[in-house]
Amino acid sequence: MKLSVSILLSYSSAQRCEDFTLGQRCQSSCDGDFYNCKDACDNGDFSCVTRCQAEFLDCQSACPCGANCPQGCSTNDACGANKFCSYTSILVLNHKQHFRDQALAINTLDDSVSEIVFDYGLSDIEDACSVIFRGESYFLGGYQRTRQVAKIGGNGCEIEILDDRLSVGHQDGVFGSCSVFNQQVALCFAVENEDSKTCHSWEPGMRQSQLPTANESHDWSEMITFRGSLFTVGGCLEPTYAGYGSKIFDKN
Secondary structure: OOEEEOOOOOOOOOOOOOOHHHHHHHHHHHHHHHHHHHHHOOOOOHHHHHHHHHHHHHHHHOOOOOOOOOOHHHOOHHHHOOHHHHOOEEEEOOHHHHOOOEEEEEEOOOOOEEEEEOEOOOOOOOOOEEEEEOOEEEEEOOOOOOOOEEEEOOOOOEEEEOOOOOOOOOOEOOOEEEEEEOOEEEEEOOOOOOOOOOEEEEOOOOOOOEOOOOOOOOOOOEEEEEOOEEEEEOOOOOOOOOOOOOEEEEOO
8 A cells, every 4th residue: 555645726627537637736746756866967967857758748748637547547558557556545634633643544545544553743733734745745834833944754654853944934724825836836815914915935945935816815825826826715705805715826
């Protein structure tokens, strides 16, 4: 049994690929491999960068629901052999099980649920942004530790707190919302900023930079990336907030 971290994805199509979520997880892993490959190239070594780009395209095409596997894992034997097709369980982390070092594993083949041992360490996952970025599962901010940066460790059964820290605090689901956007993570509506229109980018090891100001103020809203733009879904009922499917800004 292999585990994948649970995140919310939005997708609409007349012919939906049944392994879309696995494909998104695979695509994120391709992004991470591409970034690491380019980072290892010497300055000015364009042939190295070109090789990385070619490997990246091949990786994306071979993902479930990619160009070479349009029907997902069932397209053919080669597609079914993709490592992400063996991810049959969803890992669900929650702060109520935090202090017992337990998590839930949902088997998608038979919908059974089991408790597993999981080491949360000293992490704060309550109201943290949970996002898969460059193939890694990160937790950004939190209820008590608004500047925390943590990720699921290499063995898949623990959370590792990183030395990196957010330069702008974040509480997801309370004030903030987050989504992968334009090859970065967008963290919007910072808890430490009274102006609830602000958004900041985040990348591992990089200082956050401010993104364009959102068109509207938002609070208690879910944020998604759709067709190159950031949108909020839902939100606070207070009249000062307009968070019902409104567009924040686009990459242009």
